[in-house]
């Protein structure tokens with residue numbers, strides 16, 4: 001496929017898209033163009049987000065707008081690229097993943113002055129596609145739309161969904177499905193896997209020069225990784241650029257990613273979110289949630305919950321998410337070693353010490369969040385922690401996670417019935433509630449952090465099935481409910497309820 005020069009979009013707010021990533025780290029950026037979409041038709045447009053980006057929703061609905069949203073008419077001067085990355089998938093290293101069906105259109109500055117990636121998913125095969133068809137079906141793209149937006153409205157860092165456009169093409173899966181392109185926005189698409197890929201490139205070129213000069217002993221190379229790290233600092237942690245010493249600056253970058261990921265996973269745990277496929281190619285440097293395949297929210301609280309059909313060993317089970325994040329951050333450290341110290345042994349020591357901060361930061365974020373969920377932010381971590389542990393022992397395997405915390409909000413107002421009914425060990429609950437009540441939980445504060453509406457699996461499935469059949473009404477109603485997750489509204493009762501028994505055990509399939 002040739003890289004043709006596209007027509008200007010002429011869209012308001014959209015001058016030239018930036019291409020700093022493609023320019024600064026060309027080794028990870030393959031110039032590419034989107035596949036033609038036979039009959040593009042907008043299924044979902046995030047008007048609020050469009051506005052934040054300085055784009056005109058009405059214009060995005062025109063032919064030129066659709067051309068942007070499916071990638072066939074990128075703005076003049078943009079340099080769309082398929083990004084290269086590697087990744088540990090379920091623990092095994094895949095050296096060449098990359099955007100098999102995605103394109104980075106370019107970088108866009110929003111009204112707030114912040115730079116974001118404008119990125120497409122489902123825009124056709126790229127050189128990274130391997131056996132894949134490069135396409136995406138309507139259902140999985142709308143799933144990413146609804147779940148990523150739900151996380152955003154819960155206050156959790158995430159990529160955002162700008163639009164889903166049906167292409168008019170048919171995608172062959174087990175059954176023929178309507179194809180779609182998701183246009184998403186992220187602070188960047190830099191992943192742990194991007195650094196792993198860059199490191200592998202550096203190692204390959206080190207080997208070549210070793211053979212040529214035969215003069216290498218224990219020092220580490222690092223050209224692509226270094227440029228990628230510089231790019232990441234400029235993009236996400238610009239305040240670190242002022243650190244004069246290289247070793248210290250790159251260590252600070254690593255520490256920043258550790259912190260961002262520790263807080264992110266704590267936030268997932270607090271709302272009962274299961275990402276489902278925490279491979280290192282799905283872990284961002286920015287600390288935003290990315291890639292919504294077999295993700296889901298807990299129904300009944302159980303740390304062993306797994307929704308993904310392919311996660312047979314439970315590697316990415318709900319309760320494993322914090323240690324898996326730590327494991328993924330260790331893979332990032334390995335890729336960064338040459339930047340941390342010129343001697344590998346010292347570099348490892350430095351990295352281990354920095355990663356050591358993960359557990360503490362995770363525990364702190366989780367403990368603070370849990371005390372807030374129980375309305376006892378004023379109570380110290382030790383007392384709060386004991387209450388949380390005892391509560392989880394009571395509700396494990398029994399209570400619906402999301403609605404139980406709302407029931408506790410009612411309990412804090414003196415109405416204990418629902419919370420009491422939610423557990424089998426009523427005497428245990430009464431004892432627990434007496435301890436908790438003596439701390440004077442703040443019911444109003446609880447309702448501000450405990451969502452009433454989350455993207456429940458049965459609601460998401462219902463909305464996607466209807467949408468795939470051509471009816472978007474349920475999808476739109478669900479998005480509207482999830483846009484104000486803490487704000488109880490009459491008429492939305494069914495969005496607050498657990499799945500009916502008839503829904504059965506839930507399994508999701510990777511969003512291909």
Ligand code: AMP
Nearest residue numbers: 097098099100101129132133134135512
């Ligand atoms: P994901 O599960 O979406 O994180 O994707 C993992 C890897 O598989 C990435 O490199 C994707 O680009 C690639 N991939 C997934 N689905 C397809 C597809 N239909 N065609 C080409 N590549 C794909």
Ligand code: MG
Nearest residue numbers: 281282290291
């Ligand atoms: Mg991915």
